[in-house]
Amino acid sequence: MICRAIEGHAAHTPDAVALRFEDAVITYGGLLRHVAAAAQWLQEMGIDHGDRVAFLGHNHPSQLVLLLASAQIGALHVPLNWRLAVPELAAILEDSEAVVLFATPEMQHLAHRAAPEGCEVLEATAAWPGLAREEAVLPRPLPEPGDGMLLVYTSGTTGQPKGALIDRQGLLFNALNARHMFGLGAADRVLTVLPLFHVGGLNIQTLPALVAGAEVVLLPRFDPAGFFAACATHRPTLTLVVPAVMRALLADPGWAGATL
Secondary structure: OHHHHHHHHHHHOOOOEEEEEOOEEEEHHHHHHHHHHHHHHHHHOOOOOOOEEEEEOOOOHHHHHHHHHHHHOOOEEEEEOOOOOHHHHHHHHHHHOEEEEEEOHHHHHHHHHHOOOOOEEEEHHHHOOOOOOOOOOOOOOOOOOOOEEEEEEOOOOOOOOOEEEEEHHHHHHHHHHHHHHHOOOOOOEEEEOOOOOOHHHHHHHHHHHHHHOOEEEEOOOOOHHHHHHHHHHHOOOEEOOOHHHHHHHHHOHHHOOOOO
8 A cells, every 4th residue: 555655656756765875775666666566576485475575774774665565465564673682583584484584784694693593684774776587577466555554663671562453545545644744745755764673664655755755864873973964965845853862963063053
C-alpha cells in the first residue's frame, strides 16, 4: 500500500529526489526500480509470504529498500537495535524466526555471531545501489491490507522483548495521519537522524515523507556536527529529535553559530 504511493510518484515525478544519503541521490523512479529488483531478488532466494527478513545496521537506504521489497512479497521486516548485545540479538532472531539477516558492513561481525542456525547472513548494501535492474517489475498480486509488514521488538523493560506486529494498512494510516499532522507535501525535505530500527525514526516522518512524495535526507546516525552540517547543506523543512538529541545539540559548540 505504501509502495502504491511510491509507484504513483515514480510515474508522475520520476526525477524528484526521494532519498539523499552521503553522496548518493536516488529519485522516486530509481527507488521504485530498487524496490522491484530487491523484491525479485528476495523471491529468487526463496523468501515467501509470511517469512521474516531481519536488518541490522546504522541507517542506510538499503533498509528502506528491503522493507518495501519485503512488503511487496508479503514478508515481514524485522529491524534490530544495533546497540544490543549478541545474546539479545540472538534471542530476537530466534523469537522472530527470521530466515535471513541483512547486515551493513560495520555490523557483519555482530550479525554472524548472533544469527541462529537456519538464519542466513547477507550483506545489506547489496540492495543499494547496484541491485537495480531496469527490467524488474513489482510482484503481483499484492498482499492483503491486513498482512503484517513490520515486526518491531519492544525494549523488554518488564521482561523479554516482545514482537509488536504492524500490518500494511496500519503503516499506511499512520503515514496519512502524519502527513495531515505535519502538513507534509512534495515540497518538503525531511532530515532523518533517529535510528530506523525504532518506530520513531521510521514511522513518524520518514515513511510518511515518502508517501507524500517529499525528499528524505538520511544520516547514518546522529551526531551534532553531522546534524548541523546537514541543516546547513540541505535546509530541511522538518526533522524529528528527542530530548537526549536536543540536549546534545544545545551542549555542542556548534549550536551558537548554527542556522536551523
